[in-house]
Amino acid sequence: MNKEKLDILKKERDTVILAHYYVDDSIQKIADYVGDSFYLAQVATKLKEKNIIVAGVYFMGESVKILNPDKKVYLVNTRADCPMAHMVNINTIEEMRNKYKDLAVVCYINSTAEIKSHSDICVTSANAVKIVKELPEKNIFFIPDGNLAKYVEKLIPEKNIIANKGYCPVHNRVSVKEINNLKMKYKNAKVLAHPECKKEVLDLADYVGSTSGIIKEAASSNLKEFIIITEVGIKYELLKNYPDKKFYFLDNMICDDMKLLKLEDLLNIMENGGNEVFVNEEILEKAKIPLNRMLKLGD
Numbered sequence: 001m002n003k004e005k006l007d008i009l010k011k012e013r014d015t016v017i018l019a020h021y022y023v024d025d026s027i028q029k030i031a032d033y034v035g036d037s038f039y040l041a042q043v044a045t046k047l048k049e050k051n052i053i054v055a056g057v058y059f060m061g062e063s064v065k066i067l068n069p070d071k072k073v074y075l076v077n078t079r080a081d082c083p084m085a086h087m088v089n090i091n092t093i094e095e096m097r098n099k100y101k102d103l104a105v106v107c108y109i110n111s112t113a114e115i116k117s118h119s120d121i122c123v124t125s126a127n128a129v130k131i132v133k134e135l136p137e138k139n140i141f142f143i144p145d146g147n148l149a150k151y152v153e154k155l156i157p158e159k160n161i162i163a164n165k166g167y168c169p170v171h172n173r174v175s176v177k178e179i180n181n182l183k184m185k186y187k188n189a190k191v192l193a194h195p196e197c198k199k200e201v202l203d204l205a206d207y208v209g210s211t212s213g214i215i216k217e218a219a220s221s222n223l224k225e226f227i228i229i230t231e232v233g234i235k236y237e238l239l240k241n242y243p244d245k246k247f248y249f250l251d252n253m254i255c256d257d258m259k260l261l262k263l264e265d266l267l268n269i270m271e272n273g274g275n276e277v278f279v280n281e282e283i284l285e286k287a288k289i290p291l292n293r294m295l296k297l298g299d
Contacts (some may be wrong), residue, residue: 006030006223009270016047017266019055021211022233022258027055027076027266034237035064036211037109038124042077042295044068053269054277057082057257061277062113064235073277074269080260085111087166088144093118096141096162104137107290110168113236113279115143117286122294125195126210129155151195151202170231170255172194178250179204182227186248192217193229205229208281218242231255 010016010032018040019031028034033043037060039277044052045065053074054061056090059082061075091106093115107119110129116122123131125148132140132152140159144148144166153161174197183191191215202208207217211234218226218238225246228234232249239247269275279287 003030006267008271013051013270015051015053015100015270016049017053017055017058018043020057020060020233020258021215021237022231023055023076023261024139024233024259024263025236026263027261028233028236030266031055036124036126038126038210038294039212040064040065041062041109041291042123045295047071047271053266055261055266056080059085059110059112062279062287063109063116063291065277065279066113066116066284066291069279069284069288074273075275075277076261076266078275079152080257082110082168082257084108084144084166084168085115085138086144088115088164090114090118090142092164093141093143096232100139102137103139103141104135105141105143106132106135107143108148109291109294111144113283113287116290117283118292119143119260121297124210124294125282126212127193127297128152132156132159132161132299135159137151145196147198148195150199151208154199170253171229173252174198174201174229174250176200176204177248179227179229182248182250186225186227188223189225189227189248190221190223191227191229197229201229205284215241218245218247231258233258 017029017031019034044067051072054064055076057080065073066096105119107116107122109122109124141162143164146163146165149163191205192207227248231253
């Protein structure tokens with residue numbers, strides 16, 4: 001399908017396409033909006049179209065549906081999931097609530113709708129530090145990503161951050177040895193890392209930030225070479241906008257779930273529908289509260 005036909009279809013069917021930076025280039029090229037989780041959540045609240053196709057993993061489709069309950073939301077591939085989203089459960093949250101009276105359950109957006117519905121506020125890697133600083137509670141149960149929790153703890157020592165034991169399999173597998181090898185190979189490159197990496201990896205970085213933060217840092221720097229420690233999908237956005245700069249990645253930083261998304265499946269949904277996202281009404285109403293609190297505090 002050429003772009004002209006796609007644009008006609010989108011208009012006829014009142015459809016908009018949202019894509020995460022980690023999906024294949026072919027999908028990013030035709031998406032109406034491309035960004036990280038926070039950006040896509042912001043965009044989702046302002047859309048006029050009746051139908052939204054989400055090119056991302058399952059929790060992203062759920063989040064867009066929660067923020068747009070009256071619209072139809074579709075996923076390119078419903079099998080594309082985020083393992084970290086399932087690395088905490090309701091019993092663990094309730095145990096922590098019983099242990100601390102002055103507790104906020106801070107939920108990384110990379111979580112299921114049900115987990116969000118049991119949380120006080122959502123965050124992304126772009127706004128976690130800002131939001132946790134503003135919370136009145138001293139005790140913070142940060143779920144599900146333990147690495148991001150420890151990064152927040154380092155920057156906000158006045159809070160008692162209780163880190164869940166979850167992790168992103170892609171970012172968590174990065175080793176100190178791999179980073180040191182890249183630094184030895186590209187001596188003039190600045191290291192930009194995502195906070196889902198382990199602490200010892202982040203300690204070697206020159207800059208730590210969200211996916212969008214990494215892109216902004218590369219854009220604003222006078223340097224020409226960068227070692228990028230996050231999923232390789234953002235290479236498309238970096239090279240598209242900054243072709244005069246060089247970006248080096250670890251070959252193994254590939255999210256297999258994001259790579260399940262295929263352009264032909266997206267185009268098939270455009271033409272024939274399918275893969276609609278449904279969220280239980282009670283869970284949706286409860287999960288909307290922490291998501292909207294994030295949008296209010298995190299901007």
